[in-house]
Amino acid sequence: MAREGQSPxxxxxxxxxxxxxxxxxxxxxxxxxxxxxxxxLPEATLYTLLSASENRGRDDLAQFYYGxxxxxxxxxxxxxxxxxxxMQQPQAPEGATPPTADPRVMPNAMMGxxxxxxxxxxxxxxxxxxxxxxxxxxI
Numbered sequence: 001m002a003r004e005g006q007s008p009x010x011x012x013x014x015x016x017x018x019x020x021x022x023x024x025x026x027x028x029x030x031x032x033x034x035x036x037x038x039x040x041l042p043e044a045t046l047y048t049l050l051s052a053s054e055n056r057g058r059d060d061l062a063q064f065y066y067g068x069x070x071x072x073x074x075x076x077x078x079x080x081x082x083x084x085x086x087m088q089q090p091q092a093p094e095g096a097t098p099p100t101a102d103p104r105v106m107p108n109a110m111m112g113x114x115x116x117x118x119x120x121x122x123x124x125x126x127x128x129x130x131x132x133x134x135x136x137x138x139i
Contacts, residue, residue, distance in 0.1 A: 043072050 016025035050065035
């Protein structure tokens with residue numbers, strides 16, 4: 001009851017030492033964490049099964065676990081290498097070619113920036129009104 005609910009009334013170590021009267025609550029706590037660690041990662045589970053098989057003299061069974069453990073470790077190493085390569089190389093959008101010049105001196109169009117939208121005319125002008133500063137005879 002001291003541990004039930006969303007917020008326990010007492011910590012596990014206190015429950016083990018004082019309520020259950022265990023001699024070494026820390027040792028029990030470590031054993032529980034070790035048990036959780038064996039079950040959390042697939043590699044740890046395989047390693048535990050591998051060790052247990054070897055201890056029982058089942059080298060044939062241990063070889064299966066060893067092979068599977070190596071397979072998982074290789075897969076994870078490849079994933080790490082791919083992640084490192086992806087972080088080192090900037091990803092260009094699909095179909096885009098990487099720029100060949102310094103981006104600071106390239107026109108916006110080369111960098112994939114769309115052209116600016118045209119500014120609409122400000123106000124209205126009556127027909128046949130001459131343009132300011134226009135030369136006579138110009139159309």
